[in-house]
Amino acid sequence: MIPYAFQYARAKSVADAEALLKKSPEAKLLAGGQTLIATMKMRLANPTELVDIAGLKELSFIRAGGDAVAIGAATKHHEVADSADVKRAIPALAGLAQKIGDPAVRHMGTLGGSLANNDPAADYPAAVLGLGASIKTNKRSIAADDFFTGMFSTALQDGEIITEVSFPVPERAAYQKFPNPASRYAMVGVFVAKTKSGVRVAVTGAAPCVFRMPEMEAALARKFAPESVAGIKVDESGMNSDIHGSAEYRAHLVTVMAKRAVADAAK
Amino acid sequence: MAVVKMTVNGKPVSLETEDRTLLVYFLREQLRLTGTHIGCDTSQCGACVVHVNGKAVKSCTMFAVQAEGANVTTIEGLAKDGKLHPVQEAFRDNHGLQCGFCTPGMIMTAVDMIRRKPKLDRDTIRHELEGNICRCTGYHNIVSAIEDASKRMAGGAA
Numbered sequence: 001m002i003p004y005a006f007q008y009a010r011a012k013s014v015a016d017a018e019a020l021l022k023k024s025p026e027a028k029l030l031a032g033g034q035t036l037i038a039t040m041k042m043r044l045a046n047p048t049e050l051v052d053i054a055g056l057k058e059l060s061f062i063r064a065g066g067d068a069v070a071i072g073a074a075t076k077h078h079e080v081a082d083s084a085d086v087k088r089a090i091p092a093l094a095g096l097a098q099k100i101g102d103p104a105v106r107h108m109g110t111l112g113g114s115l116a117n118n119d120p121a122a123d124y125p126a127a128v129l130g131l132g133a134s135i136k137t138n139k140r141s142i143a144a145d146d147f148f149t150g151m152f153s154t155a156l157q158d159g160e161i162i163t164e165v166s167f168p169v170p171e172r173a174a175y176q177k178f179p180n181p182a183s184r185y186a187m188v189g190v191f192v193a194k195t196k197s198g199v200r201v202a203v204t205g206a207a208p209c210v211f212r213m214p215e216m217e218a219a220l221a222r223k224f225a226p227e228s229v230a231g232i233k234v235d236e237s238g239m240n241s242d243i244h245g246s247a248e249y250r251a252h253l254v255t256v257m258a259k260r261a262v263a264d265a266a267k
Numbered sequence: 268m269a270v271v272k273m274t275v276n277g278k279p280v281s282l283e284t285e286d287r288t289l290l291v292y293f294l295r296e297q298l299r300l301t302g303t304h305i306g307c308d309t310s311q312c313g314a315c316v317v318h319v320n321g322k323a324v325k326s327c328t329m330f331a332v333q334a335e336g337a338n339v340t341t342i343e344g345l346a347k348d349g350k351l352h353p354v355q356e357a358f359r360d361n362h363g364l365q366c367g368f369c370t371p372g373m374i375m376t377a378v379d380m381i382r383r384k385p386k387l388d389r390d391t392i393r394h395e396l397e398g399n400i401c402r403c404t405g406y407h408n409i410v411s412a413i414e415d416a417s418k419r420m421a422g423g424a425a
Binding site for chain 1: 269285286287289292308309310311313316322323324325328329330332333335376379380383395397398399
């Protein structure tokens with residue numbers, strides 16, 4: 001498959017990328033390309049220009065502090081999965097990165113790319129929303145609760161570039177994913193975190209966009225144990241339904257995965 | 268159109284190509300290195316796996332221009348001085364292929380996996396092969412071949 005023609009430019013810095021984006025309104029950033037290129041090959045995306053930011057050193061870092069782990073937007077999935085700092089501070093985050101796609105995809109795909117794309121079944125949005133991370137861009141900082149606005153859509157404006165994501169270190173956290181056996185995308189993935197400010201439960205794969213489960217959060221705040229969520233029936237209206245699973249099936253999986261995630265986090 | 272420069276299997280390459288040319292087409296059609304296969308063309312099957320700067324990637328999901336300045340290794344670059352790479356040897360000895368279509372990608376993935384994880388058990392090998400599909404379903408011997416290769420290479424055969 002061959003995409004529509006476009007012009008390629010390799011950005012020398014974030015400022016350079018910003019200038020290149022400003023020049024052409026139909027330009028798109030190329031981070032890892034593991035979703036964008038596939039979409040372009042299907043001719044579902046037709047950018048006139050690709051601005052490659054994958055190699056920018058200023059966007060590729062992992063800085064672990066006491067309260068948070070900051071990860072550069074161009075940091076690749078395998079770097080997060082293998083990072084001793086991430087494994088120590090937020091093992092659930094390293095584990096999540098390890099479950100994205102396959103080894104070759106993890107060598108290319110980036111944190112910022114995954115978030116900007118906001119695929120309904122992507123893994124990283126669950127961690128970002130589940131941990132209450134903040135997304136830094138070249139313009140501002142956006143709270144996870146305000147970032148994901150719908151299927152493949154985010155709060156990012158034209159010309160806005162994710163530079164870094166800051167993940168607060170939780171007391172406990174876990175991610176449990178029921179992967180589609182062929183694509184490894186999440187049929188349903190649930191990220192559970194017990195933080196200083198409360199319990200957060202984020203669900204990916206089940207609906208058009210990652211979402212929180214307030215009922216589960218309240219139940220887990222009272223008692224952080226699998227049985228707290230076991231009886232919670234999830235409403236199937238608004239859930240995804242496709243050849244891989246019905247809305248009813250996905251709704252059921254949310255409770256199952258939540259239970260497993262809590263059991264894992266409580267260990 | 269732009270001239271793209273990279274090193275492929277140790278040799279410098281400089282060729283004019285369209286920005287939209289995928290790395291796999293650049294390798295197969297412009298460099299005539301047809302060992303790298305196109306299976307699904309949707310990043311799932313792994314027949315197109317090559318190494319870019321030492322890391323396994325799916326060459327159907329990367330543009331050739333992205334590899335500008337990079338060091339690319341394909342299946343054709345593994346054997347040295349007429350001697351097969353230990354992973355290639357192990358695939359032959361363990362009958363790690365049936366029709367052979369997925370084999371180049373399997374071997375490139377295996378070399379990368381052994382580099383990253385010198386100690387491999389069968390379970391880990393199966394997980395690491397998540398991005399490679401063998402439609403003959405000949406996984407059993409592929410896993411055996413990789414296990415064997417990993418032992419041989421740990422023994423200093425490579």
